[in-house]
Amino acid sequence: MKIVVGHLYPDYLNIYADRGNIAVLLQRAAWRGHELEVRSVSVGEPLHSGEHDLLYVGGGQDREQALVAQDLVAKADGVRESVAGGAAVLAVCGGYQLLGRSYRDLHGADLPGIGLFPFDTVAGETRMIGDVLLECELEPGVRRTLAGFENHAGRTRLDPGAEPLGRVIAGFGNDGESGFEGCRAGRAVGTYLHGPLLPRNPWLADWLLAQALAHRYGEAPKLQPLADDFETEAHAVSARRAETRGGRRR
Amino acid sequence: MRVPIPLAAEIAAARAAGRLSRLAGAGGGTTVPGKLLWKLDPGAIDRLAARLPLGSAVISATNGKTTTAAMAASILRERFRLAHNSSGANLVSGVASTLLDARAAELGLFEVDEAALPEVLSRVKPKAVCLGNLFRDQLDRYGELEHVAEGWRSAVRALPDAAALAVNGDDPQVGELARQRPEALVFGVDDPSAARLSLQHAADSKYCVRCGAPYEYAAVYVGHLGDYRCPACGHSRPPLNVVAREIAVDGLESVSFRLVTPTGAQTVRLGVPGLYNVYNALAAASLALSLGAGPEEIVSGLESFSAAFGRFERITVGDRGLLMLLIKNPAGANEAVRTIVDAGAPAVAVIALNDAIADGRDVSWIWDVDFEPLIGGLTRLVATGDRAAELALRFKYGGLDANAIEVVPSLEAALDRGLELTPPGGELVVLPTYTAMLALRQVVGGRGFVRPYWERAA
Numbered sequence: 001m002k003i004v005v006g007h008l009y010p011d012y013l014n015i016y017a018d019r020g021n022i023a024v025l026l027q028r029a030a031w032r033g034h035e036l037e038v039r040s041v042s043v044g045e046p047l048h049s050g051e052h053d054l055l056y057v058g059g060g061q062d063r064e065q066a067l068v069a070q071d072l073v074a075k076a077d078g079v080r081e082s083v084a085g086g087a088a089v090l091a092v093c094g095g096y097q098l099l100g101r102s103y104r105d106l107h108g109a110d111l112p113g114i115g116l117f118p119f120d121t122v123a124g125e126t127r128m129i130g131d132v133l134l135e136c137e138l139e140p141g142v143r144r145t146l147a148g149f150e151n152h153a154g155r156t157r158l159d160p161g162a163e164p165l166g167r168v169i170a171g172f173g174n175d176g177e178s179g180f181e182g183c184r185a186g187r188a189v190g191t192y193l194h195g196p197l198l199p200r201n202p203w204l205a206d207w208l209l210a211q212a213l214a215h216r217y218g219e220a221p222k223l224q225p226l227a228d229d230f231e232t233e234a235h236a237v238s239a240r241r242a243e244t245r246g247g248r249r250r
Numbered sequence: 251m252r253v254p255i256p257l258a259a260e261i262a263a264a265r266a267a268g269r270l271s272r273l274a275g276a277g278g279g280t281t282v283p284g285k286l287l288w289k290l291d292p293g294a295i296d297r298l299a300a301r302l303p304l305g306s307a308v309i310s311a312t313n314g315k316t317t318t319a320a321m322a323a324s325i326l327r328e329r330f331r332l333a334h335n336s337s338g339a340n341l342v343s344g345v346a347s348t349l350l351d352a353r354a355a356e357l358g359l360f361e362v363d364e365a366a367l368p369e370v371l372s373r374v375k376p377k378a379v380c381l382g383n384l385f386r387d388q389l390d391r392y393g394e395l396e397h398v399a400e401g402w403r404s405a406v407r408a409l410p411d412a413a414a415l416a417v418n419g420d421d422p423q424v425g426e427l428a429r430q431r432p433e434a435l436v437f438g439v440d441d442p443s444a445a446r447l448s449l450q451h452a453a454d455s456k457y458c459v460r461c462g463a464p465y466e467y468a469a470v471y472v473g474h475l476g477d478y479r480c481p482a483c484g485h486s487r488p489p490l491n492v493v494a495r496e497i498a499v500d501g502l503e504s505v506s507f508r509l510v511t512p513t514g515a516q517t518v519r520l521g522v523p524g525l526y527n528v529y530n531a532l533a534a535a536s537l538a539l540s541l542g543a544g545p546e547e548i549v550s551g552l553e554s555f556s557a558a559f560g561r562f563e564r565i566t567v568g569d570r571g572l573l574m575l576l577i578k579n580p581a582g583a584n585e586a587v588r589t590i591v592d593a594g595a596p597a598v599a600v601i602a603l604n605d606a607i608a609d610g611r612d613v614s615w616i617w618d619v620d621f622e623p624l625i626g627g628l629t630r631l632v633a634t635g636d637r638a639a640e641l642a643l644r645f646k647y648g649g650l651d652a653n654a655i656e657v658v659p660s661l662e663a664a665l666d667r668g669l670e671l672t673p674p675g676g677e678l679v680v681l682p683t684y685t686a687m688l689a690l691r692q693v694v695g696g697r698g699f700v701r702p703y704w705e706r707a708a
Contacts, residue, residue: 011464015386017617023647061394067462131611149612195614199643230646230657233639241605 001221003029003036003212006052006082008075009060009068010040013095016151018058020196021090024205025054032224034213043071049081053212054088057095059194062105065094069111072098076114083116088211089188092197096182096190097121097154106153117183117190118159119174127153132171132193133242134181138207145169146201147238148193156192158183165191170242187211200234202226260290261298265350281339284347292373295342298349299358299374304330306358306374307537310367310402311382311418313582314530315340317522317561318382319361321534325543325551330357341366345374357541364398368405378414379406380537382529383421385473385581386618387610399423406431416536418529419488420475422459428488435540437492437532438477441507444497444525445469445476460485472526473581492536494528501593502573509535509549516549522557524589526582564677567699570669571677576687577601578609580618586681587624595627596679600668602635602661602686609683613637616644625650630671632656634664635686661686662693 005025010018022038029036041047060068072079079099083089089099097103100119103111113121134146146166155175158164164174165182173181174192182191189208191197198205206223214220265283287294299306307326309319316338323334333352335344340363348360362370364384371379381402386395406427409415419425419436428434456474457464463482470476479486496508496517506519507528520527535548543551557563565572575590577583590596605611625648633641638659646652658664665680672678682690694700 014618016612017614020614020617020644020647023617027647061396063394063396063457063462067457129612149614151612195612196617199617199647200640227652230639230642230652230655233657234637234643237637237639241611245611 001034001213001217003034003053003209003216004051005036005038005054005056005212006041006047007038008041008047008055008057008072008095009043010058011042012064012068013058013060015061015064016059016093016149016194017196018056018092018194021058021092021198021205022056024196024198024202025056025209028202028205028226029209031226034209036209041075043068047075047078047082049078049087050085052082052087053215054090054208055079055082057089057091057098059093059095061094065098065103066111069098069103069113072114073112079114079116083186083188086187086215088208088215089116089190090197090208091188091190092194093152093192096192097152097156099188099190100156100183103154116188117185118162119156119183121154121156123153124155127151128172128176128247130171131238131242131246132173132181133169133239133246134166134171134173134193135169136166138184138189144203145235145239146191146193146197146204147235147242148191148195148197148201149238150192150194152192156183165189168247170246172247176247187215195238200231200238202228202231260287260294261350263290281341281343281347283350284339284343284345287346287350288343292342295346295349296373296375298346298352302333302352302355302358304357305377306360307378307380307541308360308362308367308370308374308376309380309382309533309537310362310364311533312364312385312387312579313585314382314526314533315361317527317557318380318530318533318537319359321530321552321555322380322537323359324555325534325538325548326357326359326541328547328551329543331355332357332359334359335361342369342373345370365401368401371405371409375410376413378416378537378540379409380416380533380540381406381424381427382418382533383473383475383581384423385579386615387579387581402427414540416492416533416540418475418533419490420471420477420529422465422474422478422485422487425488426459435492435536436488436490437536438487438490439469439471439475439494439497439525439528439532440477440490441495441497442469444499445471458483458485472529472585475529492532492539494532497525497528499523499525499592502589507531511535511539511545513539513545516545518549518552520552521555522562523593524585526585563700565694565700567669567694567697569674570672572680572694573677574680574682574687574690576684577619577681578684580615583616583619583621583681587619587621590679591623591627595624597627597629598632598668598671599624599628599679599681600632600634600664601641602664602680602682602690603633603637603641604635604683604686604689605637606685609685613640616641619644621645622648628654630654630656632658632664632668632671634658634661635683638664661689665690665693
């Protein structure tokens, strides 16, 4: 079966090894005999809804983020219609912020977001940097952990009733206060966690692949299990790091 | 009220602390005296630096500062007695420790951490400053690249007119620092035959520093270093006055080039490999020129240089060899990989990933390294260090068969495993991050094969 991934701004938003996330999606699809095609969608290029089963938006430095923010507003309808049509989304760090309503930087300047997720982000004086561990429940009754690294000045405050990606076990999370991290809206998830996120959290990669297949074929097939020994160990080490040194203020 | 402590008493106390630290077996103790002095009286560093009769020269860069400083020392030590922080202790405290040890030195020669540069420049008031490059490095520690660049811009603006400045014109952000200073030396490479085909994945400053449009490169040499021009606003590489031409790489043994300066042209043959070392040599030559060194001194100093501590080392371990190249960020690791592969891709490699503060706690940078050229030739990868499993994932998802990867977190066990996989007479490639490099050197040192770094001749 085939999956088409739209990678937004790969030439601008790629700071935290976002290609690691793409490599994991590619390989885990290929090892199960599926064909995954990654299409770049960058500045000035149109985003047609329905074309992609999964959209990926990575992280960038402030400079790159400002360069793409205006362009993303022009693609807002395409992103929203894709998601309304059942496409999955993974947005990390800067990309996550841009999918909210707005981002206000340290100088008080506002960058527009596209409002896919119900939150606003305001930069704070100190960066929140460190290892993170979350507990998520993307499917009712199935609790799993995500381990990663966060490095953000933005404080993201979800609207009341918005669904976070997970509960913070160790680390700062969205704003260092709420105890929540990330945001989820249906098949769209956004998070500050990089590391990159997917290699050491392969269950989330598989969840995204299943959502993408469901978008294309109407029903998510059962993905066959893979040998995840290195992944399991890398997750365990990363989780221990979060528990021993995550979320500390500098 | 705080009673001022006489400088002499502070110095004595701080030096004693260094000896104690070494006696206690806490390693080199190279920064302990400086840290103490820094705590007791930060201004003491200014006064110690002011005592140096010929002043100080300061080198900074994301990559290559230790090597550049060692090359500059090799040139300058014929002429001056140096106070040089050769063991890589490059924060304010490391500079302070070196100043404490300086005694009869005439000239300070300091490699300085890129984030610590503004503070060091304001304290030591250098006679000459050499700035090499800015790459993405340890975002968890330094914050964004732009933040470090802004610190450099203000520090350079604050330099007195009398201070000499040498900058790498091939790096857009660094080259721009010379625009306000017409006497600055601007170094760079001018040899399209040594260029890469395209920008690497991890290229950082690929957008115009003035208008944000993507640069066009006539030649890309290392990372984003090259001959760039903005098609939108015309911002381009400044004119070079210290230039490398006719570059010829000779495997892992050496690299030679034509060094063209305002005073003439000479051929230089370095005893270390890689295009990145040509940049280091250009930086060292520019600094030496600005301190009055002549062309012959520069060439002989560069040619007599052998690798700086831990950056590139060949160590004989019984009947096998170790080839150790430090990796610490995408741009530097890419050059290490390129250098090794150009000399013949190895079948076995030990790669060590630690995540202490000095390595970077955020290990995501390994995914931005182009390790792929190694993968084709590898039959066995020994992944080691505290984040060995993460490294294994990097190679597994990069296309190396999982069965060819062994995860051995203990550095010593991994080294032994690598040596076991190396035939007698062969050479094992080892790529460690900073603290893993220190630990591995300690292992081979403990077996009597290398001397600890604080006993090495400066």
